[in-house]
Amino acid sequence: MAKQRMLKFVTVGKEMPEKRDAGQRAADFREIYGEFAAAKAAEQASRCSQCGVPYCQSHCPLHNNIPDWLRLTAEGRLEEAYRTSQHTNTLPEICGRICPQDRLCEGNCVIEQAGHGTVTIGAVEKYLTDTAWEEGWVEPIAPSHERAESVGIIGAGPGGLAAADMLRRAGVQVTVYDRYDRAGGLLTYGIPGFKLEKDIVLRRVGHLEEGGVSFVLECNVGEDIPFGEIRARHDAVLIATGVYKSRDLQGPGSGARGIVRAIDYLTASNRKNLGDAVPEYDNGELNAAGRRVVVIGGGDTAMDCVRTAIRQGAKSVKCLYRRDRANMPGSQREVQNAEEEGVIFEWLTAPRGFAGEPVSGVMVQKMRLGAPDASGRQRPEVIEGADYVEPADLVIKALGFEPEEIPALWNVPELEVTRWGTIKADFRSHETSLPGVFAVGDIVRGASLVVWAIRDGREAAQSILARFGADGLDIAAE
Numbered sequence: 001m002a003k004q005r006m007l008k009f010v011t012v013g014k015e016m017p018e019k020r021d022a023g024q025r026a027a028d029f030r031e032i033y034g035e036f037a038a039a040k041a042a043e044q045a046s047r048c049s050q051c052g053v054p055y056c057q058s059h060c061p062l063h064n065n066i067p068d069w070l071r072l073t074a075e076g077r078l079e080e081a082y083r084t085s086q087h088t089n090t091l092p093e094i095c096g097r098i099c100p101q102d103r104l105c106e107g108n109c110v111i112e113q114a115g116h117g118t119v120t121i122g123a124v125e126k127y128l129t130d131t132a133w134e135e136g137w138v139e140p141i142a143p144s145h146e147r148a149e150s151v152g153i154i155g156a157g158p159g160g161l162a163a164a165d166m167l168r169r170a171g172v173q174v175t176v177y178d179r180y181d182r183a184g185g186l187l188t189y190g191i192p193g194f195k196l197e198k199d200i201v202l203r204r205v206g207h208l209e210e211g212g213v214s215f216v217l218e219c220n221v222g223e224d225i226p227f228g229e230i231r232a233r234h235d236a237v238l239i240a241t242g243v244y245k246s247r248d249l250q251g252p253g254s255g256a257r258g259i260v261r262a263i264d265y266l267t268a269s270n271r272k273n274l275g276d277a278v279p280e281y282d283n284g285e286l287n288a289a290g291r292r293v294v295v296i297g298g299g300d301t302a303m304d305c306v307r308t309a310i311r312q313g314a315k316s317v318k319c320l321y322r323r324d325r326a327n328m329p330g331s332q333r334e335v336q337n338a339e340e341e342g343v344i345f346e347w348l349t350a351p352r353g354f355a356g357e358p359v360s361g362v363m364v365q366k367m368r369l370g371a372p373d374a375s376g377r378q379r380p381e382v383i384e385g386a387d388y389v390e391p392a393d394l395v396i397k398a399l400g401f402e403p404e405e406i407p408a409l410w411n412v413p414e415l416e417v418t419r420w421g422t423i424k425a426d427f428r429s430h431e432t433s434l435p436g437v438f439a440v441g442d443i444v445r446g447a448s449l450v451v452w453a454i455r456d457g458r459e460a461a462q463s464i465l466a467r468f469g470a471d472g473l474d475i476a477a478e
């Protein structure tokens with residue numbers, strides 16, 4: 001019987017929840033996709049062919065049990081579907097919104113491979129969890145007994161929050177320290193509201209707080225409190241501090257006013273939308289309104305900057321990237337969204353320098369793709385004599401992030417790092433060179449994805465629990 005409800009991919013086409021019209025959505029910071037109605041979610045879930053070897057699942061970093069929750073959704077058993085999905089994912093409503101599904105679960109769905117269009121796994125995952133919150137199925141964190149051990153978590157991004165959730169459920173005393181005034185890390189201050197509305201993040205934080213997790217905010221470890229003191233206070237420590245050092249641009253004029261870092265620009269915008277006082281936004285320094293904006297970079301951060309600039313009322317928004325569309329690191333879905341909203345992409349271009357003080361233009365050199373480099377990617381080469389000046393009065397540098405020098409900043413030279421500055425941690429246990437100190441997320445992987453930080457956080461929590469002799473609890477990640 002159940003099978004009859006499935007395998008509908010031949011007769012039912014792929015549909016995403018309705019996307020708001022580009023003109024309308026470019027005028028605000030609300031999410032661009034609507035919600036499935038129950039019947040539509042069931043219909044879309046019924047397209048799944050219930051593969052014996054589900055490639056969607058093996059390409060989800062959390063190994064979510066996707067075929068099962070799709071089948072339960074198709075059968076209208078939504079609460080069971082939600083329980084199955086949240087068993088392996090701490091933040092399913094967030095992953096459903098912002099995982100690059102085209103590179104993970106959906107990109108590997110056999111129906112997609114067969115040319116029928118993927119099952120819309122992310123949209124169903126979001127729908128299930130949003131429904132669970134509305135219906136009151138998301139249960140409070142209520143450990144069956146309290147444990148004496150305590151864990152200090154440095155960093156309240158997805159890695160830290162995922163670990164906090166699992167540890168607290170097992171009765172551990174958990175304190176999360178963060179230098180910002182709100183928890184969430186890049187979920188709160190990096191990623192714009194049109195991809196992830198902030199009340200979604202803060203609802204999760206509230207859920208953890210209600211479950212007994214303590215947050216110590218505006219506390220910069222290494223400055224406001226020594227790392228050694230955190231170690232002394234807790235039985236184990238987890239470092240989940242992310243990567244925040246922006247890669248910089250060289251060349252004449254690169255220090256001019258009006259050339260800003262993507263993280264500063266996006267944080268100011270998110271703060272403004274959260275209702276904070278943001279002088280750098282109000283005085284125009286980090287505000288694109290009425291400006292000719294040029295964003296440099298081709299990753300997801302660049303995509304978030306161009307789309308933020310459109311919403312702030314920029315006069316024009318251009319994105320310069322040194323490779324072509326097919327070779328950019330950012331998601332194709334986000335490029336399409338940006339183009340619909342009015343962003344112009346200048347592929348195969350790179351800045352040589354900048355004119356003016358404050359900046360009035362970018363000196364652009366044109367590129368072509370040459371022979372592959374050691375990584376196998378075609379290396380961009382300059383086409384001599386083809387330079388031009390692109391007028392600009394706000395230039396946003398979105399060239400990626402590197403780790404801060406934690407051993408020096410925290411005065412722990414014995415904390416081992418890689419040659420890229422990321423913290424060395426055991427692949428499975430996530431323990432660092434310091435006994436009882438674990439590390440997860442971007443500070444270990446380099447700039448990565450939310451879903452990987454969640455996976456790391458869950459795995460590290462398991463290792464810490466095992467160290468406390470608390471393994472065997474029914475909180476398995478897989």
Ligand code: FAD
Binds near residue numbers: 180
């Ligand atoms: P973070 O989220 O960076 O959190 C680290 C936290 O540690 C921060 O709150 C910080 O304040 C705190 N901290 C740092 N140092 C200290 C200290 N010394 N003391 C106290 N606290 C400290 N990923 C996706 O999957 N999908 C997307 O669409 C996506 N979009 C992105 C857009 C942007 C603009 C950026 C920058 C990243 C994006 N990412 C996206 C990547 C994703 O946000 C990160 O991979 C993820 O947030 C990493 O989680 P984390 O917990 O390791 O670190």
Ligand code: SF4
Binds near residue numbers: 059066089101106125
């Ligand atoms: Fe897909 Fe991400 Fe959900 Fe995994 S967590 S099923 S990769 S959307």
Ligand code: SF4
Binds near residue numbers: 054
């Ligand atoms: Fe269903 Fe696609 Fe996963 Fe197969 S790969 S189980 S069709 S979602």
